[in-house]
Amino acid sequence: MTVRIQCDTSLLTALRQNRLDTVAGAFAYGGGTDLHKAGLDNRRRTRVEVSDVAGNTRVVYLKRYGPERPMTAIGRWFEHGRRVSPAGVEFDNINAARSAGIPTMEAVACGEEFSLIGAKRSFLLASEVPGDALERCFEDFLDRNADTPREVIAITGKLAGLVAALHRAGYVHRDLYASHVFMDESPHRPELYLIDLARMFRPRRRSFRWRVKDLAQLKYSMPQRWLASQWEGFLKVYFSGASAGEPVEVWAQAIDAKVAWMRARSERKRLASVAAGQGGPT
Numbered sequence: 001m002t003v004r005i006q007c008d009t010s011l012l013t014a015l016r017q018n019r020l021d022t023v024a025g026a027f028a029y030g031g032g033t034d035l036h037k038a039g040l041d042n043r044r045r046t047r048v049e050v051s052d053v054a055g056n057t058r059v060v061y062l063k064r065y066g067p068e069r070p071m072t073a074i075g076r077w078f079e080h081g082r083r084v085s086p087a088g089v090e091f092d093n094i095n096a097a098r099s100a101g102i103p104t105m106e107a108v109a110c111g112e113e114f115s116l117i118g119a120k121r122s123f124l125l126a127s128e129v130p131g132d133a134l135e136r137c138f139e140d141f142l143d144r145n146a147d148t149p150r151e152v153i154a155i156t157g158k159l160a161g162l163v164a165a166l167h168r169a170g171y172v173h174r175d176l177y178a179s180h181v182f183m184d185e186s187p188h189r190p191e192l193y194l195i196d197l198a199r200m201f202r203p204r205r206r207s208f209r210w211r212v213k214d215l216a217q218l219k220y221s222m223p224q225r226w227l228a229s230q231w232e233g234f235l236k237v238y239f240s241g242a243s244a245g246e247p248v249e250v251w252a253q254a255i256d257a258k259v260a261w262m263r264a265r266s267e268r269k270r271l272a273s274v275a276a277g278q279g280g281p282t
Helices: 009-017 023-028 070-078 086-099 134-142 151-170 207-221 224-241 248-279
Strands: 002-005 043-051 059-063 107-113 117-125 182-186 191-194
Touching: 009 043, 009 059, 009 117, 023 059, 023 107, 023 117, 059 086, 059 248, 070 086, 070 207, 086 107, 086 117, 086 224, 134 151, 134 182, 151 182, 151 191, 151 207, 207 224, 224 248
Parallel strands: none
Antiparallel strands: 002 107, 043 059, 059 117, 107 117, 182 191
């Protein structure tokens, strides 16, 4: 078993009081608020509030991973060149993103238990980021700034800069949807944060393909009215911060083709779900 912890003494004391500094303690923890989400398989996500020695409430997010399939563990071994748990991957990814200057959460703790092939179980503790996901708050932001387009242009530039910084550092996100970019409007100017770095990695080849996938996921998930007025500007800022490598027209066509594929896949799933419902028992 290995445990890595990187936080201030006050928070560390609070974690120890809740036994969140060991694998066994993290998996035995029964407090907090579970965040249910479809497709989590052997994962469990929990929002945890603890009180530090000064009496301040500190919020951390606890991810717990159960035993994984041998082929999954072997695939991760080949991808990362070493034996590592899913929690360990995200812990390292958060640190890598922060080192690259990408605003994101802080990695607080990671614990891993291994079997002969892969991880038996592992956990990650990460800090909270301020604000809310663009998926939930961006329509309202557009409404409130309908008469001040410079604010929308400014946040578009920040979003493009955020993605460009990730790609310029050699990484791709692989789940770059609007649900994984948070916007905080508490400062004078809105700030953006990238979350859910579990699948972030540095591709050794086919970088064009992976970057197109990131950009297509973002385009697919953003509001249509923003796309209509801002997507061209987004790409202009993005390519000023991340070299194209191919003509911009080639990128735009590849992104649109991927978005079309995603929409067709979503429609197929919707129709299959409807058909299954109609064919089921009444």
